[in-house]
Amino acid sequence: MKTTRLYLSNDTSSRAAGAGRLADAWSERPEIQLIRTSPRGAFFLEPMVERDTPNGREAWFNVVPDDLPRIVGGMGGTPVAGIPFLKQQTRFTFANFGTTEPLALDEYQTRGGLKGLEAARSLSPEAIVEELRISRLRGRGGAAFPVWKKWQVAQQTGSEQKYVVANADEGDAGTYCDRMIMEGDPFRLIEGMLICAQAIGATRGYIYCRYEYPAAAQTMRFAIQKAREADLLDFDDYPFDLEVVVGAGSYVCGEETALLESLEGRRGVVLAKPPYPAESGLYGKPTIVSNVLTFATIPNILTSGGAWHASLGTEGSRGTMAIQLGGRVKQPGLVEIPFGLTLREVLDRFGGGMAPGSRFKAVQVGGPLGSLFPESHLDISICYDTFAQAGAILGHGGIVVYDDETNMVELARHFMAFTADESCGKCTPCRVGSVRGREILERIQSGQGTAEDLILLSDLGETMKTASLCALGGRAPYPVETAIEHFGDEFRSKLSAFNLKQ
Amino acid sequence: MTTWHRPGLAEALEPCRPVPPAKPNILKTLLAVQTVLGHVPTSAIPQIAQVLGLTDAQVAGVLSYYSDIRTRSPSRHLIRVCMGESCTANHGGRVLRAIQDHVRVAVGDTTPEGRFTVEKMSCAGNCAVSPTVMIDEDVCGRVTPSGVPSLLEPYT
Amino acid sequence: MNITINGQRVVADPGDTIYQAANKAGIAIPGLCASGHLNPFGSCRLCLCEIEGQSGTPATCTAPAREGLVVQTETKRLQRLRRNIIELFLSEQPAAGPVPEALQRLAVSCGVRSVRYRDPERRLVYRDDSNPFFSFDNAACVSCARCVRACDEIQGTFALTMIGRGFSARPAAGAGPLMGEAAAFATSNCVSCGACVKECPTGALTEKTVLEQGAPTGTVRTTCAYCGVGCAFDAGVRDGRVVKMLPADDGPSNQGHACMKGRFGWTYNDAPDRLRVPLLRRGNDWEEISWESALDRIAQEFTRIKDTHGPDALATISSSRGTNEENYLFGKFMRCVIGTNHIDNCARVCHSATVTGMMETLGASAATNSIQDLDQAQLIMVVGANPTESHPVVGARIKQAHRRGIPLIVIDPRRTELARLADLHLQLRPGTNVALLNAMGHVLVKEELLDQGFIATRTEGIEDWLKTVSDCTPEAAEAITGVPAHLICQAARRYARSRASLCVHGLGVTEHLWGSHGVIALCNLALATGNIGKPGTGINPLRGQNNVQGASDMGCLPTYFAGYQSLDDPKLTALHQAITGRPLPTKRGMKTPDMWDAAIAGRLKGLWIIGYDVAQTDPNLKKVHDALKRVEFLVVQDLFLNETTKFAHLVLPGASFLEKDGTFTNLERRIQRIRKAVEPPHGILPDWRVVCEVSNRMGYPMPYQHPSEIMDEIARLTPMLAGVSYDRLEQHAGLQWPVPTATHEGTALMHQETFPKGKAHFVGVEYLPPGEAASKEYPFVLTTGRILQHYNCGAQTRRTDILNLVDTDVLEMHPSDMERLHLRDGEIIRLVSARGDALLPAVGSERVLPGHLFTSFHFPASTVNALLSSSADESSKCPEYKVSAVRVEPIERDELDPEDEAELQHMRRQLIL
Numbered sequence A: 001m002k003t004t005r006l007y008l009s010n011d012t013s014s015r016a017a018g019a020g021r022l023a024d025a026w027s028e029r030p031e032i033q034l035i036r037t038s039p040r041g042a043f044f045l046e047p048m049v050e051r052d053t054p055n056g057r058e059a060w061f062n063v064v065p066d067d068l069p070r071i072v073g074g075m076g077g078t079p080v081a082g083i084p085f086l087k088q089q090t091r092f093t094f095a096n097f098g099t100t101e102p103l104a105l106d107e108y109q110t111r112g113g114l115k116g117l118e119a120a121r122s123l124s125p126e127a128i129v130e131e132l133r134i135s136r137l138r139g140r141g142g143a144a145f146p147v148w149k150k151w152q153v154a155q156q157t158g159s160e161q162k163y164v165v166a167n168a169d170e171g172d173a174g175t176y177c178d179r180m181i182m183e184g185d186p187f188r189l190i191e192g193m194l195i196c197a198q199a200i201g202a203t204r205g206y207i208y209c210r211y212e213y214p215a216a217a218q219t220m221r222f223a224i225q226k227a228r229e230a231d232l233l234d235f236d237d238y239p240f241d242l243e244v245v246v247g248a249g250s251y252v253c254g255e256e257t258a259l260l261e262s263l264e265g266r267r268g269v270v271l272a273k274p275p276y277p278a279e280s281g282l283y284g285k286p287t288i289v290s291n292v293l294t295f296a297t298i299p300n301i302l303t304s305g306g307a308w309h310a311s312l313g314t315e316g317s318r319g320t321m322a323i324q325l326g327g328r329v330k331q332p333g334l335v336e337i338p339f340g341l342t343l344r345e346v347l348d349r350f351g352g353g354m355a356p357g358s359r360f361k362a363v364q365v366g367g368p369l370g371s372l373f374p375e376s377h378l379d380i381s382i383c384y385d386t387f388a389q390a391g392a393i394l395g396h397g398g399i400v401v402y403d404d405e406t407n408m409v410e411l412a413r414h415f416m417a418f419t420a421d422e423s424c425g426k427c428t429p430c431r432v433g434s435v436r437g438r439e440i441l442e443r444i445q446s447g448q449g450t451a452e453d454l455i456l457l458s459d460l461g462e463t464m465k466t467a468s469l470c471a472l473g474g475r476a477p478y479p480v481e482t483a484i485e486h487f488g489d490e491f492r493s494k495l496s497a498f499n500l501k502q
Numbered sequence B: 001m002t003t004w005h006r007p008g009l010a011e012a013l014e015p016c017r018p019v020p021p022a023k024p025n026i027l028k029t030l031l032a033v034q035t036v037l038g039h040v041p042t043s044a045i046p047q048i049a050q051v052l053g054l055t056d057a058q059v060a061g062v063l064s065y066y067s068d069i070r071t072r073s074p075s076r077h078l079i080r081v082c083m084g085e086s087c088t089a090n091h092g093g094r095v096l097r098a099i100q101d102h103v104r105v106a107v108g109d110t111t112p113e114g115r116f117t118v119e120k121m122s123c124a125g126n127c128a129v130s131p132t133v134m135i136d137e138d139v140c141g142r143v144t145p146s147g148v149p150s151l152l153e154p155y156t
Numbered sequence C: 001m002n003i004t005i006n007g008q009r010v011v012a013d014p015g016d017t018i019y020q021a022a023n024k025a026g027i028a029i030p031g032l033c034a035s036g037h038l039n040p041f042g043s044c045r046l047c048l049c050e051i052e053g054q055s056g057t058p059a060t061c062t063a064p065a066r067e068g069l070v071v072q073t074e075t076k077r078l079q080r081l082r083r084n085i086i087e088l089f090l091s092e093q094p095a096a097g098p099v100p101e102a103l104q105r106l107a108v109s110c111g112v113r114s115v116r117y118r119d120p121e122r123r124l125v126y127r128d129d130s131n132p133f134f135s136f137d138n139a140a141c142v143s144c145a146r147c148v149r150a151c152d153e154i155q156g157t158f159a160l161t162m163i164g165r166g167f168s169a170r171p172a173a174g175a176g177p178l179m180g181e182a183a184a185f186a187t188s189n190c191v192s193c194g195a196c197v198k199e200c201p202t203g204a205l206t207e208k209t210v211l212e213q214g215a216p217t218g219t220v221r222t223t224c225a226y227c228g229v230g231c232a233f234d235a236g237v238r239d240g241r242v243v244k245m246l247p248a249d250d251g252p253s254n255q256g257h258a259c260m261k262g263r264f265g266w267t268y269n270d271a272p273d274r275l276r277v278p279l280l281r282r283g284n285d286w287e288e289i290s291w292e293s294a295l296d297r298i299a300q301e302f303t304r305i306k307d308t309h310g311p312d313a314l315a316t317i318s319s320s321r322g323t324n325e326e327n328y329l330f331g332k333f334m335r336c337v338i339g340t341n342h343i344d345n346c347a348r349v350c351h352s353a354t355v356t357g358m359m360e361t362l363g364a365s366a367a368t369n370s371i372q373d374l375d376q377a378q379l380i381m382v383v384g385a386n387p388t389e390s391h392p393v394v395g396a397r398i399k400q401a402h403r404r405g406i407p408l409i410v411i412d413p414r415r416t417e418l419a420r421l422a423d424l425h426l427q428l429r430p431g432t433n434v435a436l437l438n439a440m441g442h443v444l445v446k447e448e449l450l451d452q453g454f455i456a457t458r459t460e461g462i463e464d465w466l467k468t469v470s471d472c473t474p475e476a477a478e479a480i481t482g483v484p485a486h487l488i489c490q491a492a493r494r495y496a497r498s499r500a501s502l503c504v505h506g507l508g509v510t511e512h513l514w515g516s517h518g519v520i521a522l523c524n525l526a527l528a529t530g531n532i533g534k535p536g537t538g539i540n541p542l543r544g545q546n547n548v549q550g551a552s553d554m555g556c557l558p559t560y561f562a563g564y565q566s567l568d569d570p571k572l573t574a575l576h577q578a579i580t581g582r583p584l585p586t587k588r589g590m591k592t593p594d595m596w597d598a599a600i601a602g603r604l605k606g607l608w609i610i611g612y613d614v615a616q617t618d619p620n621l622k623k624v625h626d627a628l629k630r631v632e633f634l635v636v637q638d639l640f641l642n643e644t645t646k647f648a649h650l651v652l653p654g655a656s657f658l659e660k661d662g663t664f665t666n667l668e669r670r671i672q673r674i675r676k677a678v679e680p681p682h683g684i685l686p687d688w689r690v691v692c693e694v695s696n697r698m699g700y701p702m703p704y705q706h707p708s709e710i711m712d713e714i715a716r717l718t719p720m721l722a723g724v725s726y727d728r729l730e731q732h733a734g735l736q737w738p739v740p741t742a743t744h745e746g747t748a749l750m751h752q753e754t755f756p757k758g759k760a761h762f763v764g765v766e767y768l769p770p771g772e773a774a775s776k777e778y779p780f781v782l783t784t785g786r787i788l789q790h791y792n793c794g795a796q797t798r799r800t801d802i803l804n805l806v807d808t809d810v811l812e813m814h815p816s817d818m819e820r821l822h823l824r825d826g827e828i829i830r831l832v833s834a835r836g837d838a839l840l841p842a843v844g845s846e847r848v849l850p851g852h853l854f855t856s857f858h859f860p861a862s863t864v865n866a867l868l869s870s871s872a873d874e875s876s877k878c879p880e881y882k883v884s885a886v887r888v889e890p891i892e893r894d895e896l897d898p899e900d901e902a903e904l905q906h907m908r909r910q911l912i913l
Ligand SMILES: Nc1nc2c(c(=O)[nH]1)N[C@H]1C(S)=C(S)[C@@H](COP(=O)(O)OP(=O)(O)OC[C@H]3O[C@@H](n4cnc5c(=O)[nH]c(N)nc54)[C@H](O)[C@@H]3O)O[C@H]1N2
Pocket: C227, C228, C350, C351, C383, C384, C385, C386, C387, C389, C390, C391, C411, C412, C413, C414, C416, C428, C429, C430, C431, C432, C433, C505, C506, C507, C508, C509, C542, C543, C544, C545, C783, C784, C785, C786, C787, C788, C789, C790, C791, C792, C793, C882
């Protein structure tokens, strides 16, 4: 009997949506051969099954086990190339997604992988940094700092030992592209890290992966093993060692200094800078900490040139942005597009409107520390600088849409409670302030709040914003304050009547 | 100076014993112990410190910092409900309430027969198919309050 | 570097933070978490600033000063932020009870009047009073982690941590608080150095003496009177009593740090059983007599003995615990009034072998370098010393150097704290130093690691040494010492190649049958590699008592006059006659052990001992006791009744270091002032006044009004101290000898260009075995030494709350031996040697090797020294405290009377904890 090759994503979210159950149900079926690939990123369609046709791949959406005969029979499939959600994207970093098996190094290479590393190995360290300078790549982890500048510092700081660390803590709720890369295209991350090691002269690398991502950590371990077996980790004059290290549940450990503390096995507490990790990081040695997505962007830059990368996007934000849609949108999933579309355009074109039966209330960009935008503020363009001017952040590219059933006072309390829970407890504005903020919001929620409380909250907000040591305390007031700014009535109507009269 | 002994602890610790020039790593060690014992009892701190060549304080500081390191012995199944923004937007709070109603236990507590412990968690990176519930290592997406009973059924 | 702060131009040094630069310029920036002793941290966020041309409000305590910065710290916005932060601090304070003074002051100065937060969650109510010396109150804490950082970055003990995170983050000792333990300090590895207490900005950590008696109202700068480090302290005084001892930041040898004994172990000063009045023996009783009659009595007896038996029938032992001035005067008394050189001091049993060994090789017998050199050394080698217990401030400094990556070599039979940290621990058999050090020399020669330039220009006699080491192969040494040959090789290579290797040594080198040879072998290595006369190098004996260096410097030696001047030097003889009006006796006097022989032989009739408990701390106690019994007239001058006073005919009370003026000389030759902080009780005379009074009565007036006059005389008689005067000692750094002239700034680093004798001498010394070895009858080798908590005879530390921590000597035995002998931890055993026996609780310890035992000697009840022999280094007479052959016997229950039984039960409880 002729077997049909079917493609089914093995990504955590695909499995959570039912891909696992499909695979289990079909495991004994002789008529098919199931290939577990990376996901397309169109998670609203998952579980999604694909098969090859003369005209390219066709896909079946939201598949249940009983759909198998239909799929094997080739009935009712949609050409993948025709899926609007995917068609409108510009996939560079995520180009392999949905097509390759994550741990197939040969496939990775066939599709252009390792060219960047090859290019880097033919360049001097200075030339690699120069290429990055030309590319105008900014870090994708949140702070958007020019990558080349960090690399240059680490390169120029003399030391026998240097480190490359991939920040895979991906703490921002609503973001998942780092997880996708690690589970779906792990060699891209490794390649990016090796290029960095080449540029700065590092001999050891770590991938600091959050505890919540067991599958990603495991895939990376396998991938590293394969890379080692393929001698990818052998540099001309020294071996490069790469290791996955798992965190243990602390949002602040995504902050680079806290991350390095945690990597050394200590309390993940934020350190004052300077010194910056690039001069003195892990075990006091020069260390590059970059986000997973940042590293994954780099192979293409070395393959196609910095100028190519700089040709995409807006003035201050070059290249593509990996947007992760979540919350109450109809079409949650990964969107890679050049910077520059407005928030509204992204929501309309890719989000596809609201989930059935719900109405738009607000959207939050940039994780739990990001600002809220109401309907009237959606025409802001997706670009680091425009967002910064608006006092907002793009962060790691997470976009979460809230519907009209959301209680804004409760949401604001939720944000402050998050900060209070996750505060490392080092600096006063955040250690004490976050608890005070939560208490005020709890009081308002319970109807005991007064107008003075709102003033106190804004005073506290200023203190946290300007005086905190790191961005957890420093950004915590933003989602709360934008909630009050745009949905003030919800807060005022909760204030106790006695005080309203005053 | 009697050394306190718990089956498995010494074995779990042995691979963590630092071999110079490698430095001792407390967090890794605690996670290794948790993998073997399911949790890290505070009474194990002195032995851990001794193996690592560090002080009790150093170990205690790390142990008390990370929320994913448990000091109490776990139930058979750990239910973790995501409280991240995407799950919150998708009304994950209602799922949490449904779970609590179903298994009758407060957040952080364990059911009397030791079957489930219910905890909140931060984002599982599963936001695109949220709300998310993690049961042990299984990630479940698009969980609805009404789907809770059948979701939990297989975990005995 | 020039920066502008609030419009004021400020000069900053490289590496300064803005906060430090401001501080130096006298600009106060509020702040709770920053400290000059700790690395930048930046947690309280009170010290924020605005910098022209930069956005944001960085913390000045973490922001480096950079050329041209224009900084504001008092803008409206910053003041508002500061008020809000203080308000946050206040909001977590307990609702009832006083706000810590420091917070209150801040609130007042910044204008915070009230807390706007309603019903806020407060700090956890948690107190820990379990440390005997200080308390922790979480209510007053601001979670700044200064205490934790002090324990890590200054003391290096890591007894503290922050626990929890977020709002609940707070400091804690050990793991106690996580394990539901309230007595966390007591069960942690805290060594009560007090660094955390000193760093605490709010008083959340406070000394119990201050809690009980109130904060000091005044301070007096003085110097610690325990060990040779010579830590500078500000004695805090209130109502005529000392209530606190705070280590001084500008203390040259301690830079603000201290240890348990100096910081908290001074309360013996107010012990109820301090001697108050002179006591005269009446049979088995003491009769209290007046000072007048006591002084008359001494003068009469000494005159009588001198007249009937001649000057050589009298001897004195001076106190290495007393001041330079007292020691000098005591020597002067013997030489000018009695006319003999029969004077010695406690250095005899301590570093006399160092004196002999260094004199022979280098021509000077004191540390060649300074404590500060530990920061310049590229390698530190610790030989037979246990500084984290014996010289804790130096020990902490070595630990910090090691943390910075400076390699550490430890040569010690025991796995001490430093040995555990060390890159190389050469765990040799006790008494085999010379074999090991010679083998290192062998490797240096064989691998051509010698500093030929240095050898050629600065030394003589290398042939002798080359000949000696030529057959001392590492393999041969391995057989003798038990140290693997490859470790010996590595140690030699690292010592030679580091560029600057600093050696410190202790009693593990000196207190042996061949102790001075050990010192010589060590000096040979330094000379062969050029590790001397340069910063960060040298041979540095860790001198023991606070003034053991000074007592010898002052000439309380039977063989030298002050400044190690030869007794037969004609120039000195003339000068002595001119200044003192009396001739200098030229005949060498008796060393302490010779005194015991003389007493037993009936030649020594009168003996005067100041501050030295020979009846407990000298070796072979039976012999010492016999000798003391034979003396016709024994005067003992001490703060307390001790073992030696049991033999005395007359006991005089002494004034403590807190009650008198004078100087001590520390282990780096630094002469520092002690100053009277409180009056001696009951009109007690300080030791120097007693000597003057007796001398006056014996017809040789000593009309000194103040110790400074004595120092002036010392300077005139002693070239190496010629430039020393009390005026000059007012500077906090004191003076390091040699100070040849009044304008000479003192000598931090010796032998830079020449050695005292011109060139240094190599002296070949062969390995010779210790006096005793393990045998069938006595299968264990016993080493005695110190523990952190107690001090020598224990007379002082046993009268403080230190007793709550350790109340017995303990025998450390390897767990495998414990098992073999079926001993339980804490079980009392009998140690038996050829001389005597002692009862001690045994405890399993991996600090010692199988077959090796260790105990301290701080409790008279354990009579440890009864076990020891009188064997001693031939040339220096330094006793062999470190090697005795013993056996371990179980004890029968019925041997103990019920009282002992109860006592032992108690000891056991303490031990097993
Ligand atoms: N806490 C405290 N501090 C003190 C004192 C005190 O009583 N208590 N006393 C003070 C005095 S008077 C002095 S002299 C100093 C002494 O200070 P240290 O010199 O440190 O004194 P010890 O502890 O007697 O011995 C030091 C080390 O020598 C080791 N040792 C024994 N035998 C050998 C050997 O054959 N070779 C080698 N290489 N090492 C050996 C021992 O194991 C021990 O660790 O301390 C001073 N400081």
